[in-house]
Amino acid sequence: MERQVRVRFAPSPTGPLHIGGVRTALYNYLFARRHSGVMILRIEDTDSQRFVPGAEDYIIESLKWLGIEIDEGVGHGGPHGPYRQSERRDIYRKYVKQLLDNDKAYIAFDTPAELEVARNSKPNWQYDSTTRMSMRNSLTMPADEVKQLIENGEKYVVRFLIEPGRDVEVNDLVRGKVIINSSVLDDKVLYKSTDDLPTYHLANIVDDHLMEVSHVIRGEEWLPSAPLHVLLYEAFGWTDTMPQFVHLPLLLKPDGKGKLSKRDGDRLGFPVFPLEWHDPASGAISSGYREKGYLPQAVVNFLALLGWNPGDDTEIMSMDELINKFSFEHCSKAGAKFAYEKGKWFNHHYLQEVDDLTLAEKFKPILEQHGVNQANFTDEYIAKAVAMVKGRINFVGDLWEQAAFFFVAPTEYDPKAVKKRWSEEMPRIMTELIDVLKGMPSWKSSEAEPIVLGWIADKGYHLGNVMNAFRLTVVGECKGPHMFDITELMDPAETIRRIEAGINNIKPTE
């Protein structure tokens, strides 16, 4: 009988959630939903040194924005709580004691300085079966002395006793069997002396077991310690319910080498965090996908395809479609360079699906920023302007660059366009154009176009030159939607004003 699928996303609140972490969360979520399972959010705050206030809320808000729903965990409750590791001290103490009582672990008094000396003593020194008997621990010291030291308040850690010479097998759902010999593992610290908390390894195993986690889906950086975790399940006698392991390929720098980092984002100009983050200590601000103008579904779709594919050529997929198609069989094994440019394309795509009125709402604050008085424009006007240019934007923020002329008259004219299109006779022709325009029964594009084009033809003018000069006065440069679509939307009086301004202000080159 199949176990119920229960997965967990277990970040450390040491700062904003990294985009790689977001992808890990996403894959956990997709897998959980695919199998009608449970998604748990556990906060692994066992490193009191690196704890950052606000990070936990940030994580929760990020997941919410992306549409990654949590069923159980911090901020949601559930039957296996608490879900914050710092609140589970008593639980860990109990299990550490169990290991100690069964001789699966031992107490070690070695100070950081002593360990440093040992590590420098020879090249590949590690605390293991070959060295532990020459260190200061409960294996080498008489029981009463150990007891005495503890009573005296001497600091100590608990180390896992690893037996050498065993091939430990990790069955990974994307990589197959990974075998490593226990001799290369060291006696990992399970319980720290510094903050009275367990290390990741112990807390992780205990919690996954207690929370009945069926699949551990995490980044590849954990693969080397997976054998240790297998050994811990054995030591506790939990092998029958040990979760399946899945180690996801890492997200790499777009250009150079190595893991994607915060610095790459600064350097290359793209966010590496879902939401904007204000560092409480330094006050530094890191940009986020949300604030940059990304739609959550674009980020999700983009991230999903970095290390996974549906098995066919489909690329545009909603969360539901991703859930339906997700499986580890189609996960890749090698790290994926962070293809930021493709992310833009996804956003462009999803932006086209947003209706114009909604887009107009998002555009309003930007108009405000540029000093546009919105009272002068109806929602419908803004929406129509947006509709005409949205095909050429990747972000809502690009709307200003593309559609500003709908709201403000040009204050300068593109010199290259002036040189190419504004000849000596243009002021005269534009004056004629004003008359033609004023004589039109309608500014509707379909009616205005034949009239103006007819006039140009009758006079024998050069179509391209006249139309571009016209465009120059209205837009300020040679770009944008079709002229008659623009003038249909704009206030006719404003169009005339702009042509007049152009006649007065544009000077032919030379």
Add this chain to the structure above:
RNA sequence: GGCGAUUUAGUGUAGAGGCCUAGCACGCCGCCCUCUCACGGCGGAAACCCGGGUUCGAAUCCCGGAUUCGCUACCA
């Protein structure tokens, strides 16, 4: 250094012995559309890490090497 993982165009990937003269997408280039810039449509350049095997036949299987990445903390 040790251990592990990894390897298809610039990038993300499809491909599970003959269907591959290697597909798709982003990006790039060109053409078309056209009053402009875009969008869109069409087209193009561009890849199986290397060397040995196995086989009638290998991107796909085996071996060796190289590459890249990760881990190697009382961090996760």
